[in-house]
Amino acid sequence: MARKAPIVVASNRGPVAFARAPDGSIEQRRGVGGLVTAVGGALRGRDAAWVAAAFTNEDREQAARGRFTFDVGGATVRVRLAALDEKLYDAYYNEFSNRILWFLHHYLWETPRAPEPGPAEGAAWDAYETVNERFAELIADEAPEGATAMPQDYHLSLVPGVLRAHRPDLRIGTFWHIPFCQPDQYRVLPDVWGAALLRGMLCADAIGFQTQRWADNFTACCREVLGATVKGKHVSIDGRSARVGVYPVGVDVDLLRSQAGQPEVEEAAKRIDALVGDRTMLLRVDRTELSKNILRGFIAYERLLERRSDLHGRIVHLALLTPSRRAIPEYQEYMRACRARADQINERFSTPDWQPLILDESDDFPATLAAYRRYDILIVNPVFDGMNLVAREGPVINERDGTLILSRNAGAAAELHPALLVNPFDADGTADAIERALGLSERERQERAHALKELAPGVPPGDWLGRQIKDVTRRRGT
Amino acid sequence: MARKAPIVVASNRGPVAFARAPDGSIEQRRGVGGLVTAVGGALRGRDAAWVAAAFTNEDREQAARGRFTFDVGGATVRVRLAALDEKLYDAYYNEFSNRILWFLHHYLWETPRAPEPGPAEGAAWDAYETVNERFAELIADEAPEGATAMPQDYHLSLVPGVLRAHRPDLRIGTFWHIPFCQPDQYRVLPDVWGAALLRGMLCADAIGFQTQRWADNFTACCREVLGATVKGKHVSIDGRSARVGVYPVGVDVDLLRSQAGQPEVEEAAKRIDALVGDRTMLLRVDRTELSKNILRGFIAYERLLERRSDLHGRIVHLALLTPSRRAIPEYQEYMRACRARADQINERFSTPDWQPLILDESDDFPATLAAYRRYDILIVNPVFDGMNLVAREGPVINERDGTLILSRNAGAAAELHPALLVNPFDADGTADAIERALGLSERERQERAHALKELAPGVPPGDWLGRQIKDVTRRRGT
Numbered sequence: 001m002a003r004k005a006p007i008v009v010a011s012n013r014g015p016v017a018f019a020r021a022p023d024g025s026i027e028q029r030r031g032v033g034g035l036v037t038a039v040g041g042a043l044r045g046r047d048a049a050w051v052a053a054a055f056t057n058e059d060r061e062q063a064a065r066g067r068f069t070f071d072v073g074g075a076t077v078r079v080r081l082a083a084l085d086e087k088l089y090d091a092y093y094n095e096f097s098n099r100i101l102w103f104l105h106h107y108l109w110e111t112p113r114a115p116e117p118g119p120a121e122g123a124a125w126d127a128y129e130t131v132n133e134r135f136a137e138l139i140a141d142e143a144p145e146g147a148t149a150m151p152q153d154y155h156l157s158l159v160p161g162v163l164r165a166h167r168p169d170l171r172i173g174t175f176w177h178i179p180f181c182q183p184d185q186y187r188v189l190p191d192v193w194g195a196a197l198l199r200g201m202l203c204a205d206a207i208g209f210q211t212q213r214w215a216d217n218f219t220a221c222c223r224e225v226l227g228a229t230v231k232g233k234h235v236s237i238d239g240r241s242a243r244v245g246v247y248p249v250g251v252d253v254d255l256l257r258s259q260a261g262q263p264e265v266e267e268a269a270k271r272i273d274a275l276v277g278d279r280t281m282l283l284r285v286d287r288t289e290l291s292k293n294i295l296r297g298f299i300a301y302e303r304l305l306e307r308r309s310d311l312h313g314r315i316v317h318l319a320l321l322t323p324s325r326r327a328i329p330e331y332q333e334y335m336r337a338c339r340a341r342a343d344q345i346n347e348r349f350s351t352p353d354w355q356p357l358i359l360d361e362s363d364d365f366p367a368t369l370a371a372y373r374r375y376d377i378l379i380v381n382p383v384f385d386g387m388n389l390v391a392r393e394g395p396v397i398n399e400r401d402g403t404l405i406l407s408r409n410a411g412a413a414a415e416l417h418p419a420l421l422v423n424p425f426d427a428d429g430t431a432d433a434i435e436r437a438l439g440l441s442e443r444e445r446q447e448r449a450h451a452l453k454e455l456a457p458g459v460p461p462g463d464w465l466g467r468q469i470k471d472v473t474r475r476r477g478t
Numbered sequence: 479m480a481r482k483a484p485i486v487v488a489s490n491r492g493p494v495a496f497a498r499a500p501d502g503s504i505e506q507r508r509g510v511g512g513l514v515t516a517v518g519g520a521l522r523g524r525d526a527a528w529v530a531a532a533f534t535n536e537d538r539e540q541a542a543r544g545r546f547t548f549d550v551g552g553a554t555v556r557v558r559l560a561a562l563d564e565k566l567y568d569a570y571y572n573e574f575s576n577r578i579l580w581f582l583h584h585y586l587w588e589t590p591r592a593p594e595p596g597p598a599e600g601a602a603w604d605a606y607e608t609v610n611e612r613f614a615e616l617i618a619d620e621a622p623e624g625a626t627a628m629p630q631d632y633h634l635s636l637v638p639g640v641l642r643a644h645r646p647d648l649r650i651g652t653f654w655h656i657p658f659c660q661p662d663q664y665r666v667l668p669d670v671w672g673a674a675l676l677r678g679m680l681c682a683d684a685i686g687f688q689t690q691r692w693a694d695n696f697t698a699c700c701r702e703v704l705g706a707t708v709k710g711k712h713v714s715i716d717g718r719s720a721r722v723g724v725y726p727v728g729v730d731v732d733l734l735r736s737q738a739g740q741p742e743v744e745e746a747a748k749r750i751d752a753l754v755g756d757r758t759m760l761l762r763v764d765r766t767e768l769s770k771n772i773l774r775g776f777i778a779y780e781r782l783l784e785r786r787s788d789l790h791g792r793i794v795h796l797a798l799l800t801p802s803r804r805a806i807p808e809y810q811e812y813m814r815a816c817r818a819r820a821d822q823i824n825e826r827f828s829t830p831d832w833q834p835l836i837l838d839e840s841d842d843f844p845a846t847l848a849a850y851r852r853y854d855i856l857i858v859n860p861v862f863d864g865m866n867l868v869a870r871e872g873p874v875i876n877e878r879d880g881t882l883i884l885s886r887n888a889g890a891a892a893e894l895h896p897a898l899l900v901n902p903f904d905a906d907g908t909a910d911a912i913e914r915a916l917g918l919s920e921r922e923r924q925e926r927a928h929a930l931k932e933l934a935p936g937v938p939p940g941d942w943l944g945r946q947i948k949d950v951t952r953r954r955g956t
Binding site: 107108109111112115116117122182183184185190217290296299303408409423426427428 | 585586587588589590591593594595596600659660661662663665666667668669695768769771773774777781812815861862886887901903904905906907
């Protein structure tokens with residue numbers, strides 16, 4: 001059974017989405033994102049299924065028709081969509097997963113005031129439980145005797161617990177893509193939720209994290225919140241034990257390089273050249289997300305320009321931002337502050353032939369790839385980040401021996417030693433790092449860039465899930 | 479040397495303050511607060527000095543005259559005041575100690591935006607260093623060969639380091655009165671500051687905390703931030719080792735009881751009786767401080783009134799608040815939010831003969847003591863708190879077998895098991911605890927109150943410092 005066990009992957013977003021075509025028919029659209037590629041590689045030659053949420057009307061129509069097969073990176077996979085009505089999905093996804101859990105693990109709350117869980121949050125928790133149960137049912141439905149279930153990420157923390165109760169024959173491995181916080185922070189959650197989430201995860205045979213730091217924080221929470229026993233990699237409670245492992249996600253180098261060579265990218269490259277010319281290019285590529293620390297990045301750039309008038313006219317900061325979570329008030333307010341700061345910097349330092357900061361929220365992927373090729377310095381300074389794939393993608397694509405400035409609180413910092421690591425809360429220290437990058441000798445810059453190019457890809461995505469499957473299937477549940 | 483070593487205590491606020499009397503002469507005023515009583519008891523029969531900051535004009539005049547003697551709880555103590563000009567004091571005390579360090583260790587920042595250390599904070603750090611050096615000089619000046627120096631609290635973290643370099647003959651013990659945060663939070667500080675503060679503290683022979691939890695957080699920071707070696711209670715770095723200990727501060731029961739019997743307290747008790755009548759009295763006594771979680775306390779009370787209309791007219795929430803740190807914008811804004819919430823509750827639930835919440839910011843100590851005697855339920859729900867003495871004082875004075883609702887994030891929670899412990903971030907859970915307190919059987923209520931009265935005093939204040947002195951003096955520096 002160990003070698004090629006049947007697999008059921010589950011994740012909020014699936015490998016395929018449905019949309020209404022102009023002619024009224026329903027089109028399939030391939031899901032984007034690293035997970036789809038990663039999973040495809042690991043599923044080839046197996047009995048494989050994937051359970052995901054149906055959250056558009058077209059998805060729901062498809063969900064009503066039951067399972068269907070889909071090609072995921074060369075693997076034929078049975079797909080099952082969980083039909084979730086809009087209100088339920090909103091409460092489970094936006095309210096509970098992305099507001100409560102995301103804020104918690106990225107330390108985004110202003111703790112004297114928020115969170116302030118009330119009836120709306122209570123309802124969000126109920127929705128989260130309901131959706132997790134629904135996922136568990138569909139997984140159970142798709143899983144042959146002795147299969148391995150792989151529920152993904154913080155949206156599905158309760159799935160291992162529900163599944164364990166109904167299907168003791170399954171092996172269960174779960175992976176947590178975001179950071180995991182320390183106990184003082186974790187216990188900000190209402191106790192009933194905090195305990196239920198940990199207990200749910202601990203019903204898996206194996207629990208994976210992006211880096212050792214998040215794994216350590218998780219085991220500390222299990223010990224302090226639940227009183228679980230931690231021995232090496234094993235966390236035990238209620239007569240069961242789960243193995244905690246580290247599986248850093250890498251990027252698909254071949255795919256990225258082929259995308260970066262497309263004609264649209266060449267076009268975008270020309271537009272960027274026209275903007276930047278032969279100036280030094282400082283690049284940021286992020287979702288418009290509180291955890292990405294865009295504001296302190298801009299402040300660091302402003303401090304650099306204050307200190308170094310010799311750089312005026314000779315450097316351009318290009319910030320390519322992809323809109324994200326625009327419905328959440330904290331995000332709207334944060335982006336207003338980011339835009340105001342960008343305007344302030346431009347008002348303060350611009351000259352007739354130089355705009356120091358270009359803020360672009362147009363979500364243009366070819367432009368991103370062109371900018372990756374062209375940057376001299378890439379700044380990735382999240383306050384906290386599970387891994388951060390920009391820090392991998394940039395160096396893989398870059399053609400100018402560019403320097404990476406990287407937050408030590410990104411999971412990627414554990415691997416990408418040739419980057420200049422920064423404390424993301426310290427805007428002055430971040431300005432220091434930009435100055436340092438600008439002042440590197442040609443030789444040191446090249447050495448760092450070459451070493452980074454070697455390390456940046458990380459574990460090939462196909463192997464990433466494959467290793468987890470191996471660790472889960474070789475382990476007997478206790 | 480071990481038995482009655484000479485002692486030099488140092489703290490920001492000293493045992494005596496000076497003020498201009500109406501006739502133009504300078505008056506001595508006895509410092510209030512537990513530390514003075516605590517220290518007095520431990521200093522009797524010793525050669526003893528106390529170094530503190532001079533921060534009023536009258537203090538500075540006195541500082542210029544050099545040392546003087548003062549009676550501290552029956553001990554004759556040489557007092558030296560460090561003359562600090564207003565701007566220096568403001569930067570060291572308000573900006574660095576109370577904004578940066580206090581916010582850090584109580585988890586008060588909204589981390590996506592703050593802190594944002596810039597030139598003002600850089601200057602505050604310089605001032606903090608300067609004042610710490612000044613304290614160390616005066617301690618060295620007052621300390622006979624082989625004396626024990628006891629710098630107190632987060633204002634003076636760098637003193638052990640400066641002192642160790644200049645006076646290797648001294649024993650040094652420092653005590654941290656506030657919480658100590660976990661490493662993910664600690665590393666929000668700019669690295670240079672974070673490392674310097676820990677290294678400074680580790681130059682002491684012994685470092686004391688209010689409870690094991692803060693001691694554990696401190697040693698975790700030493701390990702993760704500095705790479706120090708932790709073995710049991712000993713933290714080693716740079717060929718030296720410091721012993722980390724737990725010394726919970728208690729209250730002076732005799733003093734409190736004698737204060738509570740004063741005529742002004744009887745007068746205040748009559749006024750409170752007139753307000754509250756025979757209704758159930760829910761009491762809060764706090765400084766107007768972000769960490770005290772006043773807002774969530776009010777929200778919990780509001781939720782209680784929503785759930786339980788049978789309580790309308792039968793319960794009064796008295797909130798006695800002492801103004802604190804009114805110059806800090808975050809505090810002004812927070813208090814505005816607290817007052818608005820209180821008004822909202824009163825507007826929503828008041829009847830012609832019932833005001834559900836009485837918010838009193840008049841800073842009236844006799845009224846506080848009278849309220850301690852009278853409460854049925856005392857709520858103490860800080861988000862984080864080093865110890866919290868209200869949780870001890872209330873039960874010592876209370877005459878009605880009142881119930882204590884206590885945040886599990888207050889140091890006092892480690893000792894006061896008969897309290898109903900709450901998660902301070904969970905307003906609903908706090909409302910549950912009030913309901914539970916209201917519903918306790920007569921017998922359980924009495925049992926809890928009696929057990930609490932036994933535990934609430936804690937270690938007598940005189941013994942508190944005495945134990946630390948004993949631990950410091952019996953240990954040879956390495």
